Amino acid sequence: MKRCFEEGFLQAYLDGELAPEQMSAAAAHVAACEACAAALAEAACEAAFFSKAFAPDDSISVPTEALRSRVNAAIAQMETGTEASRGRTRGPVFGGFLATLSGLLNFTPQSAAAFAGLLAFVALAAIFFVVSRQTVKPTNVNQREIAKAESAPPVVAPGMVRQPDEVKDSGADGARPSAVGNIIPVSARRRSRAVRAERRPVTLQTKGSETLPGEKDYQTAIASLEKTIKLGGDATIRPSVRVEYERDLALLDSTIKDTRRVAAENPKDRDAVSFLMSAYQSKVELLTKVADQSQVAALGR
C-alpha cells in the first residue's frame, strides 16, 4: 500500500483543489486505507464545522469557478475578435480602393435607370435560385430517411427515449437489458448538443477488448451524468457527502474494472455479466443522486 497522505494533501483533496488524476488516485487510496479514510472523515467534520460557522459569509454571491472560466473564455474570445477586426482595418489599401469605386457611383439619369433594371433582374434571379433549392431539399431528406428506416433493425422499444447515436450503437444487440432505457435522467436528456459534443469516452474498459452488450448505454449515461455534475459544480457537494461519494465512486470503479475483466473473458456467463451491469447500474444511481444534489446546490447559489 502507498504511504498515507499528509493533512494538507487531504485538505486539498476535500476542497477539490487537486488535479483530476491526483483526485482519482487519492480517492482510490482512501477507499483502501482505513487510516486515511479516518483522517479524511475527521477533516471533513472540521470542514463541515467551519462551513457552518462561516455560512453567513458563504451566502454572499461570489463568482464560481465555472463562472470564472466562462468569463475568461468570453474575454479570450473578445480579444481574438478585436485582433481580427484590427487585421481587417489595418490595410489603408482597401480604403483607397473604396474611394476609387465611389467615383463610379456618379450616374446620369439614363444610366441610373439601366442600373436599376439590372439590379431588379439580379434580385429576381437570386429569389428564383433560393426557392428552387428549398423545394429540392426535402425530397432528398425524405429519401435518406426512408432508406435508413428500411435498413435499420427495429431495436427501439416503445416508450423509450433514446438518442439516435445510442440506437446506432446498440446495433443488433438483442441482449440489452430493458432497464437501460430508464437510467438516463430527465436532466441528462435535456442537455444541449454542444455539451454532448464535449463528452469524453469513459475509459473503464480493458484495452483491446470489445464493448459488451448493453455496456455502451451505461457508459453514455455515466459520461453525461459526470458532465452534469461538473457543470453544476462538484465543489457544491457538502464535504461530508463528498468524502463518501468519492469513496463509493472509487469502489464502484474498482468493481466495474474487476467484473468487466471476468465478464469479458466469459461473455456467456450470465452471472458474470450481470455483476458488471449491476455495478454500472449502481454507479449510475450514485451519480444521479449526486447530480441532482449538485444541480439543487447550483440553483441555490
Added chain:
Amino acid sequence: MKLSVSIIMLALALALAPKASAQAKAEHARPAEKAAEVRHEGADSAIERRADAEKSVVVSLCVSSGNVIVRGGDRAEVLARASEAGSLRLLTPNVQPAPRVEVVVSEEHDAELSSGDCGSVGTLELTVPRGASVNIQTQGDGHIEVADVAGLRVQSLSGDVDVRRVSKSVDVNSLSGDISLTDSSGPARVGTVSGNVEARNVRASAAGDSFEAKTVSGDVTLEGITHAQVRGTATSGDILYRGALAHGGDYDFKTTSGDLSLELPANSSFSLHAKVVLNGDIITDFPVKVSAGSAASAPPGVPPRPPNGPAGMPPPPPDARSAARNRPPRELPGTRLDGTVGTGDAVVNLTSFSGSLYLRKQ
C-alpha cells in the same frame, strides 16, 4: 361611433368579470387557511402551525438541512413545530379537513413561502393522523425518524433514517446514512449507497408484497421478514438474512465482494441455487440434495456444525473456516451448488462475485 364605444365597453366588462370573481373567491379562502394556523413562539423560538386534516391525509415536506421527526397520532390534524427556523407554513387546498398538506419551512423570518420551497430547520416535528401517508425529501444533513403512519416515502441525502410501525408501505432511499426499519408491514423498499440497512420484524400485508434492500458499501441485515419475495443486494457489504422462509417464497440475494449468510430454522425446506463467480466458498449446514449437473465444491451437509454454535455476521465459525481450508483446491475459479433441502418449498438464489456464501441452521 357610440355603438363601437359601447361594444368595446361590453367586451372589457366581459373580460374582467371572471378575474374579479376569482379574486373575491381567493380573498375568502385565505382567511380560512389562516384560521387553521396557530402560531406559538415560545422561549425556544419554535414555531407551530396546525391544520385540520383527513385521517388519510397526504403530508409532504422538503428540508434542505435539519432533523425531521414524524409521529402518528389519533387526532385528525397536522401539527408542525419547527425549531431554529424563521418561517413555517402548512399549505392546504381550500377544503376542510384537508386531504393534502404541504409543510414548507425557511430559515428567513417572514419569508413568502410557497409550494416546493425547501428551507433549513433545526428540527421539524410533525404530528399527523395514523392513516397519513408521508413524503419526505431532504437535501442535506439531518436525521429522519418516522413512526406510526400508514405510508412513507423518503428521499434523503445524508443522515440516518429510522422507521417504525409503518402499516401500509415503505420506500426509503438515501445517499449516505443508515436505514433502520422495524415493526412494519406492507411492501417495503429500502436503499442506500454508503450506509447500512437493517430491517427487523417486517410483515407482508398482501400476497404480492415484496421486500427489497440495497446498499453499495454498507451491510444489509434482515431479520423476521415474512414477505414471500425478498431481494437483497450489496456491492462490498455483507448480507445477513435471519428467519424462516415463506412457503413458496422467492429469495434472491446478491453481493459483489461481500459475504452472504442465511441463518434459517433447522426444518427449512427450499431449493437452492448458489453460485460464486470468481472466488469464494459455499458453506452449508443443511444437507443439500445436489441436482444433476451442479458443480458443487462443498459436499452437502459438510461441514457439520454444533447445534448451539455462534451465529452472526461473517467471518464464519472456526469449524467452517478449517473445513474450507481442508477442502481440495478447485480447478475452476467459480463455485456452484444447485440442489434441494427438504421438499424444496421456497426458492433461494444466492450469488456472489468474490464473496462467500453461508447457509446456517438457527
